[in-house]
Amino acid sequence: MRLMRLSRAAAIGLLLAFALTGCIPANIQRSPAEIAAAHHAAALAQQGQFEQSAQAYLALAAQSSGRQDHYRLLAAEAWWQEGRIEHAATTLAQIKSRRLSGDEPLRLDLLQAELALSRHDPATALRLTTQPNVSVPPALQLRLHELRARAMAASGDNWGAARTRIEMDSQLSGFDQSQNRRQALDLLRKVGIESLKQRAAAMTPADPMLTWVDEALGRLGVAVARPQITLQQPVGTLIPGPGANVREGYEVPAQIALLLPGDGNYAAASTSIREGFFAAYIHAGLNHAPRPLVRVYNSHGTADGAINAYRQAVEDGAKLVVGPLTRSEVAAVFGQAQLAVPVLALNHPDNGQLPAGNASEFGLLPETEGAQAADHMIERGLRHAYVLISGDDFAQRAAGAFKAELVARGGQLDGMATLTNFTSVLGGLKAAGIPMVANTVTGAGAVTPPSTTTATDTGIFISMRPNEARMLLPQMQIENIHLPIFATSHVYAGSDNATADRDLDGVEFCDAPWLFNAQPGLPDHDEIAARLPAARDGGARLFAFGMDAWNLVPYLDWLREHPGSYLPGASGQLAADQFGRVRRVLIWARFQDGLARPLGGSLQMDDVPSAAPPAATAPAPAGASSTGGNPPTSG
DSSP states (O other), rough: SSOOOHHHHHHHOOOOOOHHOOOOOOOOOOHHHHHHHHHHHHHHHHTTTTHHHHHHHHHHHHHOOSSSHHHHHHHHHHHHTTTTTGGGGGHHHHGGGGGOTTTTTHHHHHHHHHHHTTOHHHHHHHHHHTTOOOOOEEEEEEEHHHHHHHHHHHHHHHHHHHHHHHGGGGOOOHHHHHHHHHHHHHHHHHOHEEEEEEEEHHHHHHHHHHHHHHHHHTTTTTOOOOOOOOOOOEOOOBBBSSTTTTSSOOOOOOEEEEEESSSGGHHHHHHHHHHHHHHHHHHHHHHHHOEHHHHHHHEESSHHHHHHHHHHHHTTSSSEHHHHHSSSHHHHHSSSOOOOEEESSSSSSSTTTOOOOTTEEEOOOOHHHHHHHHHHHTTTTOOOOEEEESSHHHHHHHHHHHHHHHHHHOOEEEEEEEEEEEEHHHHHHHHHTTTOOOEETTTOOOOOOOOOOOOTTEEEEEEOOOHHHHHHHHHHHTTTTTEEEEEOOGGGSSOOOHHHHHHGOOOOOOOOGGTTTTTTTSOHHHHHHHHGGGGTTTTHHHHHHHHHHHHGGHHHHHHSSSSSSEOOOOOSSEETTSSSSEEOEEEEEEEEEEEEEETTSSSOOOOOOSSOOOOSSSSOOOOOOOOOOOOOOOO
């Protein structure tokens, strides 16, 4: 299969350029009739009439003197564009490379490589695309690499083919990039789990292939460690020099569309996200930041609804689409042949498709929390762990990431159990292998407590809801198990309940910093929660997520173009990886006297400026918009 749908149009443009400004020897004069005929043949190719273009070029080859091979090459390229490379075989056989000039010999090699691949001769194709000391013009580099990748794959060198495609990644965009990424990951999966593991173990963290290998292993069902995000410099810092009032990175489009389900099962979640988005939007206006027009569209929580909302947003003039929300909606939008405007999806697609160059993903992933819990324990010197989780999908995914990260950092998982219901707590403790000693009664009737179960390098990781944790911890106390406990955010209901949560004292958990007002420069959590029900309890994290959906908008390009930069957000410190996925570094908190409070030093508290730069003009006032798509009031 030839590379890319979009590069077909590019190749047609190249064909026209080759025909009009091609390598005609300077000492050969062309008659006006020949020039006119060449223009006509090139125009046919530009119109997609490749068969007619090829015949016109062959006619020119028969009539010209000294330029036969030039026109034969163009005729063969026209047939290649038609998808009939075999039809060009006779013409290619007539061309003598020594009679070509400029980049024409390389173009001949590329056509012959295409022909060799069509004839199941990858060795010849590989030889033609890996010749040393050949200067390759930028216009032909992608095509050369794509042919080389195909030749390697056909030769059984899946690793080399994948590596070649990954080298092409930064030069592609849109649908072409999506297709190339899919093919690269398919090739890596063919390498096999054990081989990929061995290669990954030999790589340095800076090796660009490591992320791809981890992605492929994950798709093969292997739990892989998630390398810690490098946080080097926050976005929005002042540029030194005379223009010190200008902030780096801040750039907003003229109009934004926010795609969220306005009805159905996700309506309540959408309300929290939408209100968080506009809370941050209004806050940016208080800092005199330029803000775009925002229109909200109802995606209905379905694939068709998301596609229709996206298309309507583009038709209405949106320059950036934020959303949709559900995994199936994101997969549908990403699956379009072309994304007319960039997308910041608020989830990750359920089909695992990587975002294209003009798309980004931002989601509240359980894998993030599990991996950071393992990192936190290792940093505390705890290299042995027991895992106790509920049976829901969030907990299972968090546990998988926890185990992978723990092992990758030299730790050991000593036991694991799933608590399916409250009555299974004691059985879960035993299944996890946690040492338990029962009380004993002496002959005199006195009770001798067991020796306390402690270990200086052992901890327990849990992922469960507050009511489940409130059942678990007293049982552990009864069994005299006193190991440090670390949890995902689900252990905290989102607001303080000192009476109910006193049983959770000592538990440390990762969560969004906004819930504790732990990130400077953001609207006050307590004030907003007092006014808006959507910002309370279980909705608080989604509210913070919505705030960051807006906060990311001005810095999406900056984050992707500046590795190591990060945005101090409401849901965590936010950084983008090479695939356009926004990843979070969360804060750590602990229950004490039934109250959840952030741990000192658990979040990088840089003296960063507001997330918006000053503006010379007053911002447009923010307004509330409806899910029907009406824009807010704009000044």
